[in-house]
Amino acid sequence: MAVIENSDSIGPGGDFRLSEASAKDFLALLKPRVMSLVVFTALTGLILAPGTINPVLGAIAILCIAVGAGASGALNMWYDADIDAVMTRTACRPIPAGRIRPQEALAFGVTLSAFSVVILGLVVNWMAAAFLAFTIFFYAVVYTMWLKRSTPQNIVIGGASGAFPPMIGWACVTGDVSWNSLILFLIIFLWTPAHFWALALFKMGDYGAVGVPMMPNVAGERSTKRQMFVYAVLTGLAAVAPALTGLSSWAYGLVAGVLSLVFIGYSIAVLKMPEGDKRMAAAKRMFAYSILYLFVVFAALLADHYLMVV
Structure with missing residues (x-):
């Protein structure tokens, strides 16, 4: 906070000289x-x-x-x-x-x-x-x-x-x-709450300190965990949908199904996590896996597409 307040660039009539930021900063x-x-x-x-x-x-x-x-x-x-x-x-x-x-x-x-x-x-x-x-x-x-x-x-x-x-x-x-592009949208859209609320669970203190109404801070841990499980299940259904619409083969559907079962398994582990658990180990594992999950699902879609073309 102090570094921003001390910056003479804020407000009308402030100093608009450029900072000495590096390319890495931008x-x-x-x-x-x-x-x-x-x-x-x-x-x-x-x-x-x-x-x-x-x-x-x-x-x-x-x-x-x-x-x-x-x-x-x-x-x-x-x-x-x-x-x-x-x-x-x-x-x-x-x-x-x-x-x-x-x-x-x-x-x-x-x-x-x-x-x-x-x-x-x-x-x-x-x-x-x-x-x-x-x-x-x-x-x-x-x-x-x-x-x-x-x-x-x-x-x-x-x-x-x-x-x-x-x-x-x-x-x-x-x-x-098209409907198929909408399915790609839904995979990410339904994945986002479970992914981000896993982070929000072990960063509740930060969000509480700045007054951002993240779900764990407003609805509590238990409600958030239940919703994460529901979204994990919905994400899994969306992930296998391309095999049902013809966008991908059933080989992809099998891969997506297995990945999704693991994702749901992580959400169950979070659901079983004791209230007030300071370590939040299950939430941290789910957050890490969720990133890998989305990447591998889309990588599998690409691989399946090229195999179908060949």
């Missing part, structure tokens, strides 16, 4: 780990979509989606700098740590947002560009500025922004959406 604003998952799921949607796209245009499309995702992250960090300074998980981010001034992050995010949307529209198609623009708006405004601090359903509704990339990739090829 890269951190883009949330590269989150961006990598966005890029991978968007690439999956682009490859699984019916039809073809010129490889160069496809590469530009993925680059634009990556830049748009990074822009969303920068805008999120700009707006959340006050609470990031308090939370142990985020206190070292570039803005609360004083390495980047807030207005620099805002300008960076807005510039990248406009660049990614315009280039995607001009080079690929405007349907995909509009979808990307909506995704950036949904994450930066609807989730970050409104839902995150106002409702315990923040991550449920706001999680849609992280689930749109495969639909954008799909739209880059087809110029529209």
